[in-house]
Amino acid sequence: MAKFSRPGDDRDVTAWESLALELARRAGIDTTESRLLSIDERSVLLLHRFDCTADRRIGYMSAMTATGHRDGEAGDYLDIVEAIEDHRRRWCSDCAELFRRVAFSVALHNTDDHLRNHGFIRADAGWQLSPAFDINPEPEPAVERQTAINGVVSAETEAEALLEFASLCHLTKPTAVSVLNEVVSAVEGWKSRAVGRGIRRAEIAEVGAFIDEQLARLRKAIRPGS
Template sequence: MAKFSTWDDRFDNPRAEAVCLDFAEAAGLRVPDRELRVVNGRSVLLISRFDRSSDGARLSYLSAGTLLSEPAYGYATSKNYLDIASAARRIGVQDPEREMFRRLLVNAYLRNTDDHLRNHAFIHDGAGWRLSPVFDIVPHPSGIRHVCASAPGISRDCNPSIALAGYLKFGLFAAEATSILDEVQDATSRIPSFFDARCVSRRDREMLLACFGLLPKLITS
């Protein structure tokens, strides 16, 4: 699957999404195989389809929106990460709460406003349902209401510290939640190297860090 920039993007979206996926992977989440290329002067992010088997057969795919019977249109929802985890457990996904808590912290750090129910999914590989790799994670300077902002006790800004405080609702012990947060924070410290690896411009670094809510000192030349 190829993802291109559009005329109204405020930054180089394919490079930004590559950085966000690099960050998510470093923070302990599964992400699709990907490659960033330049075609006719435009960035293109190539992402491997994860709804296919190794021999190319189609795997069953179920979005969280479908599982939770949410409308297929629009972004607004009253559902949240706990609802996704509960629904996942009902269809046999193992230990979904820990995975959803980690996703919550990652998306909180990234201020991912494209975090809607169609961007969380499940794959059936013949042995049972499992959460898909994370995808479509990129910040946008907008006021869209998203799943992260719907989580109990979470502000619209998706403050990671507030998100951490909800660990009990995910059935985690304090030490488990803190360990996950430490891994996410460690990935945050590596963002400059992700920028470098993806050749993100200084202007886009400044804009992305502002979206992330991170300090300007993380910007490198």
């Protein structure tokens, strides 16, 4: 599948999504395979479809369907935790994976995280989390996430909310802190990788300023005594 930048985009959204997917993989997150191309000076992101093979389709269910929500209804990551527990025999590993993904989403201020941008694929142990997809950094601080973290949608408080959310994902605090450190470490190298994708300096300054702010919030949240 190919994704193209829109003519009216004020930044190279496709290149930023490519960067987000690479950083997610570095953070230990299962993502769809991707490759960034430049065609006629426009970024094109090639994505491998994870819901089919050469000879068969693989069952796919969006988190919206799994949680029983409808378009326009507010969602919470707790709903996805409950869906994992309901549909997956090996729910513990998927809950841990979900926590890592939410932490990464916070680090990049990915607010386009509605329930259709999460999903499940059919597996031997029931429905398991699909590879992550549609991850994009949002440079505007005031934009709230579409799926709440235990009721929290604001960038100012979501880092602290992660540690409370960890226990609901059945993680101990030391394990959660370790995951957050891994996510921060993976995202810290974002700037050189953005430059390598040919993203304009003005975009890097605009989007990157808030990525760095989010990383600072995560470091503060996991600092001993916080």
